[in-house]
Amino acid sequence: MAQREGGGLRADAAQNKERLLAAAREVFAEQGLGVSMRQVARHAGVSEPTLRRRFASREALIAEAFEDKVVLYAEAAEAALGDLDPWVGFTSFLRQMASMQLVDRGFAEMLTMTFPASMRYEQGRRRAWDAIQRLIERAKTAGRLREDFVAEDIVLLLLAHAGVVAGSGRLAERFSARLLGYLLQAFAAPGAVSLPPAPSVAETYRALLRLHDNDPA
Template sequence: MTDRLPHKLRSDALDNRERILDAARALFAAEGVHVPMRTIARRAGVGPATLYRRFPTKQALVTAAFEEEMRACRAIVEEGCADPDPWRGFCLVIEKLCELHARNRGFTDAFMSARPDAVDFAAAREHALSSIADLARRAKDAGRLRPDFVPDDLILMLMAHRGIRAASAAAQVAASRRFAALAIQAFRASPDHTPLPPLRSAVPAPARRPEIA
């Protein structure tokens, strides 16, 4: 009986951690990273003390919740940088980063965070931006990327992208793809008239007013 008790405690602790992370990911994705810790604890079905025992700070929870997205972000940048055609690689990074951010508002908040305690995320973000800046330099040298592009333009693009709101997840992604296509056309060194991706309605259809007899 006593031999099984520590194992059960460890199992319960792991269950609590996963419940907290699942709740945090769902709330961050829908509302951003500013959701209160007490709201996350309530969603996970644990007390605040249990939450803080597993994750002493909000940033620790944010970092753990978005480890998978950060790995995906790194893989996207690496894939783009590995493309022998730097402009094609640059376009791939824009398209895939926009889609990644479109699916998770909380990840956008975390990626864009300038908080001094966001050490883990800040280092990963700076590495990604540095790699993209090198890719952009090569795309400029190839004559495909406009010469006045600067890395801060990517931050500006993501800030604007964060404002996309749609009636459904599918519409959100469709809007994101069109936004990425518009951004790519703006970044090109020469005009491009490639048709834009189709756009689903980004807002719910207005409710019909009842007819007055």
């Protein structure tokens, strides 16, 4: 009889699941989250029905594949709060997010999705969002971040950065550094030109959802 790991999945079943997750992480990193379950199954060397027996939907697969990374995202935001210089903490966090995005095309897309079935994922993302709000307030209080900056502007940065990464190939790292340089100058106080009103949280969320509406299932 096959052994069970801590009363959970049998050892061979757990290994098979991890193999599927590893394949999904590779495909998502290289191509983003628009890939189909069939493409993930092909990369893992299994049939699509086999993949779907373990993960009922692509959302369930994405949630488990990115659980560890969203925890790192939260930890990075919390670690940035420990910097004595609020502006350095804020900008170093944004640079770290951009670096993560350079090696994983699915990263920014993953941050715009919700996975109510994955409590670990959602808890990690809420931790990160709370820390980001505090990073923003610290930088504003220090007089280094423009007063009209909002957390949704970080989503804007990541989406813009994703386009640059996707379109610049081998020069992605250099283009990334240039874009971040411009954006961080724009974010800095006092802000040379007033910005148009920012979209609301609900409007931002609806716009992000539309990015996934046409993705293959």
